[in-house]
Amino acid sequence: MAHPVNERPVIVAANRGPVTFERDERGELVARRGAGGLVTALLGALQEAGGLWVAAAMSEGDREMSTASDRGRIDMTPFGASYGVRYLDIEPDVYDAYYNHISNRILWFMHHYLWDTVRSPAFAEPAREAWSHYVDVNRRFAHVLAEEGERATGSPAYLIQDYHLALVPRFLRELRPEALIAHFSHTSIAGPMYFRMLPDGIHEELLDGMLGADVLGFHSPAWAENFLLSARWHRGIRVDLGRSRIQTTGRDVAIRVHPISVDGDAMRTAAATPEVRAARRELAAWKGDARLILRVDRLELSKNIVRGFRAYEMLLRRDPELHGRVRFLAMLSPSRTDVPQYVQYAEECVAEADRINDELGDDAWTPIELRLREDYPGALAAYALYDVLMVNPVIDGMNLVAMEGPLINRRHGVLVLSRNAGAFGRLGRYAVPVNPFDVVEMADALRTALQMPFDERSRRARGLSRLVLSNPPARWVNGQLADLDRARDRRRSA
Amino acid sequence: MAHPVNERPVIVAANRGPVTFERDERGELVARRGAGGLVTALLGALQEAGGLWVAAAMSEGDREMSTASDRGRIDMTPFGASYGVRYLDIEPDVYDAYYNHISNRILWFMHHYLWDTVRSPAFAEPAREAWSHYVDVNRRFAHVLAEEGERATGSPAYLIQDYHLALVPRFLRELRPEALIAHFSHTSIAGPMYFRMLPDGIHEELLDGMLGADVLGFHSPAWAENFLLSARWHRGIRVDLGRSRIQTTGRDVAIRVHPISVDGDAMRTAAATPEVRAARRELAAWKGDARLILRVDRLELSKNIVRGFRAYEMLLRRDPELHGRVRFLAMLSPSRTDVPQYVQYAEECVAEADRINDELGDDAWTPIELRLREDYPGALAAYALYDVLMVNPVIDGMNLVAMEGPLINRRHGVLVLSRNAGAFGRLGRYAVPVNPFDVVEMADALRTALQMPFDERSRRARGLSRLVLSNPPARWVNGQLADLDRARDRRRSA
Numbered sequence: 005m006a007h008p009v010n011e012r013p014v015i016v017a018a019n020r021g022p023v024t025f026e027r028d029e030r031g032e033l034v035a036r037r038g039a040g041g042l043v044t045a046l047l048g049a050l051q052e053a054g055g056l057w058v059a060a061a062m063s064e065g066d067r068e069m070s071t072a073s074d075r076g077r078i079d080m081t082p083f084g085a086s087y088g089v090r091y092l093d094i095e096p097d098v099y100d101a102y103y104n105h106i107s108n109r110i111l112w113f114m115h116h117y118l119w120d121t122v123r124s125p126a127f128a129e130p131a132r133e134a135w136s137h138y139v140d141v142n143r144r145f146a147h148v149l150a151e152e153g154e155r156a157t158g159s160p161a162y163l164i165q166d167y168h169l170a171l172v173p174r175f176l177r178e179l180r181p182e183a184l185i186a187h188f189s190h191t192s193i194a195g196p197m198y199f200r201m202l203p204d205g206i207h208e209e210l211l212d213g214m215l216g217a218d219v220l221g222f223h224s225p226a227w228a229e230n231f232l233l234s235a236r237w238h239r240g241i242r243v244d245l246g247r248s249r250i251q252t253t254g255r256d257v258a259i260r261v262h263p264i265s266v267d268g269d270a271m272r273t274a275a276a277t278p279e280v281r282a283a284r285r286e287l288a289a290w291k292g293d294a295r296l297i298l299r300v301d302r303l304e305l306s307k308n309i310v311r312g313f314r315a316y317e318m319l320l321r322r323d324p325e326l327h328g329r330v331r332f333l334a335m336l337s338p339s340r341t342d343v344p345q346y347v348q349y350a351e352e353c354v355a356e357a358d359r360i361n362d363e364l365g366d367d368a369w370t371p372i373e374l375r376l377r378e379d380y381p382g383a384l385a386a387y388a389l390y391d392v393l394m395v396n397p398v399i400d401g402m403n404l405v406a407m408e409g410p411l412i413n414r415r416h417g418v419l420v421l422s423r424n425a426g427a428f429g430r431l432g433r434y435a436v437p438v439n440p441f442d443v444v445e446m447a448d449a450l451r452t453a454l455q456m457p458f459d460e461r462s463r464r465a466r467g468l469s470r471l472v473l474s475n476p477p478a479r480w481v482n483g484q485l486a487d488l489d490r491a492r493d494r495r496r497s498a
Numbered sequence: 499m500a501h502p503v504n505e506r507p508v509i510v511a512a513n514r515g516p517v518t519f520e521r522d523e524r525g526e527l528v529a530r531r532g533a534g535g536l537v538t539a540l541l542g543a544l545q546e547a548g549g550l551w552v553a554a555a556m557s558e559g560d561r562e563m564s565t566a567s568d569r570g571r572i573d574m575t576p577f578g579a580s581y582g583v584r585y586l587d588i589e590p591d592v593y594d595a596y597y598n599h600i601s602n603r604i605l606w607f608m609h610h611y612l613w614d615t616v617r618s619p620a621f622a623e624p625a626r627e628a629w630s631h632y633v634d635v636n637r638r639f640a641h642v643l644a645e646e647g648e649r650a651t652g653s654p655a656y657l658i659q660d661y662h663l664a665l666v667p668r669f670l671r672e673l674r675p676e677a678l679i680a681h682f683s684h685t686s687i688a689g690p691m692y693f694r695m696l697p698d699g700i701h702e703e704l705l706d707g708m709l710g711a712d713v714l715g716f717h718s719p720a721w722a723e724n725f726l727l728s729a730r731w732h733r734g735i736r737v738d739l740g741r742s743r744i745q746t747t748g749r750d751v752a753i754r755v756h757p758i759s760v761d762g763d764a765m766r767t768a769a770a771t772p773e774v775r776a777a778r779r780e781l782a783a784w785k786g787d788a789r790l791i792l793r794v795d796r797l798e799l800s801k802n803i804v805r806g807f808r809a810y811e812m813l814l815r816r817d818p819e820l821h822g823r824v825r826f827l828a829m830l831s832p833s834r835t836d837v838p839q840y841v842q843y844a845e846e847c848v849a850e851a852d853r854i855n856d857e858l859g860d861d862a863w864t865p866i867e868l869r870l871r872e873d874y875p876g877a878l879a880a881y882a883l884y885d886v887l888m889v890n891p892v893i894d895g896m897n898l899v900a901m902e903g904p905l906i907n908r909r910h911g912v913l914v915l916s917r918n919a920g921a922f923g924r925l926g927r928y929a930v931p932v933n934p935f936d937v938v939e940m941a942d943a944l945r946t947a948l949q950m951p952f953d954e955r956s957r958r959a960r961g962l963s964r965l966v967l968s969n970p971p972a973r974w975v976n977g978q979l980a981d982l983d984r985a986r987d988r989r990r991s992a
Contacts, residue, residue, distance in 0.1 A: 118616055121614075122612055123846075198691075245739070441619050444622055
């Protein structure tokens, strides 16, 4: 049964919009669409409902389009779509504080347990000042959402995205007490010890902010549970762990798990372009007869790249027979290169690969091939060819590589998957599981994957592919809309 | 009502014994007693019951005494006491693996959240080898405990101490299924995200090991809760969070909170010696008219010394009036100087104090006085004189400094206390609370403490002193023995 999404308007809020307007070579403003299952899923729901997406302006083109539009609302009809976009124009220093300082350097670190607690975090005045800007941006989002809700016919379903907008549910609730609000976290979520490392006011405002929603969504039961446990320390609420519900002043908040997936058709189409085919031929020639271990990641602290190299090194040292017969291709796209910790980590990754190549390689064979650039067509090409896909994050909200790879792979490749990836919840039974902190277990897993008999590899590869395809992006968004229906029914019957 | 401890024998197991035998200047073996509330409390119970303490031999003297004694059991009567000691003679390399590698470099880091997760832990083969020695030592403890239990008249109460001996309850249970076993953790306890960073087998063996006990004791509700939450991930058991109980195969495990305290009489006696008086006079002269902020700590990663200095620096920068009128005395005793992380952290502490002294001090005034040595008489002297006692650990099982200070202090000094110290559970309401990761809040707390009116300081100081004295060490041990009585009654009625 399809969910009746067109019953009412849908309004999405996210830091980033579904499109960015840029001038093409002829000087015309064109809409460039973002990639990924999230945009696909949300746009699907928006198109059906003729809804609206509210986001921060990313480009001058976004600002120009806003200025030229009716009360800031850009109609996407001329661009072949049936939804609207509204951009918030945020001053660069305010955006920097809200996005870089608070969202990416504090909340991201907290939710992924990335702090070196002996030294970091150490909150001083700049964090407090940045926090006031984060609050301000969240408030501005809420105001626009409330305004758009009043313009809509019928009570809209609000779908608020991610940790950048954690306070929006509360602020929106204050403006529209009857609003139907879902917030979805795309990251992992800190447990209570980590949540409470934030300065007191901030920690409480964050929980309060999220608890303004009717429904809080997470990718994995582990993150939903961490949220419930963190909320247990919060004043004035009642947390029911067994029923995954929180009672706050006069309202119920449902904690729900909706694992997102990738768009199988779109991915397979993207993997069939001449560009990808050419890249695949080139990679196949480079690979030769060797077995291929692949990783595809942002160069991100949580991705566990160095320990992954060490596990591969351990595998090679234990089994010299493998020398020359296996290659590790690490496709790493630069990320947050303005953050010192990321720069340092990138250097460590390169140094570790160089060391291993120096110690174990020879003229004819380089154990690790590092490709440090944004290269999605290259990744799609490599997905087709791997024998082992290594996805070993320290902690990861979901991890889409673990889904993209098996969809595209043609060699019955084996997925080595961290138990701390959100994707593990659904895919774990067809993967070789690893503890990302245990180099020995990761080395064992690589060997297991390389030695796995064909039937077993094939069975697992089919299982992974089936699981990914059985969870189309629309299901993810429809699940949330159904949650909001239930919230509305509960409220009516209360 | 006093607890009837002498109803049955008591057997304590701890890594370290209550005494160490050393040769004095005349070549005689003499027993040197360890300090602290733990030894006092446990010896109290042992003396009443004529019990036994089992520990690893620490000295050649310990080994000699063992060899000379009846089946390894050293009778302490010639040394003016009424209990026995039995030492396990553990080979140096095995002891190193069990104590340094596993207990202090892995379990201590885990329970205190000290890992820099992007890089550590990274478990490789040495950790697994060391773990096998940890298992071995725990098994040997269990064998000796079982043997001594058979020699005892009546079923003894076993009191197993701390994370070094986490597997002893299970091994002892296997040898003596009906044994009454309490295990007490003196550290903080890792929540599930951290516990699961251990290699799979180790993580499970640890939980299994502890769950061999009838009662698991912790210093603070936060650590008991973390244990319950970590255990929820364990197979084959049922965790009842509300009732703080765990059901495992055919048995019930009670999770209990017994905050330990210090021995008030012993401390006040120790603080009245001529040596302490002399040190106090010297310190008082050094201090002059300045207000004194004091910290007394092991130079330990979890103690948060650098952030404490930064908070003091922020206080001084905000209020130049304080320059020359306040002094920060940091008495830091070297700790684990064979562990690279501790050496590096000690260097960072010194560098930070030097920097602040350079930038803010002058010829007449040094903002921070660092004393880097083991100096208990000096600490007792300084306790008497502080205006503010700073106890701001990142995470701390209990923290006895927060109790010793207020017992000895003569100036109605104010306690600034981390919410993450186990001691916060009881003492928090009379302290100025701080989030140890929040430098601003710690700077504010120092100012609040320095500016606090006399009446308020006095009320709080009295409150702290009263709370400490109302919880004598015997209460801590009697609480555990009462737990074991209840466990026995429950078992009989089952």
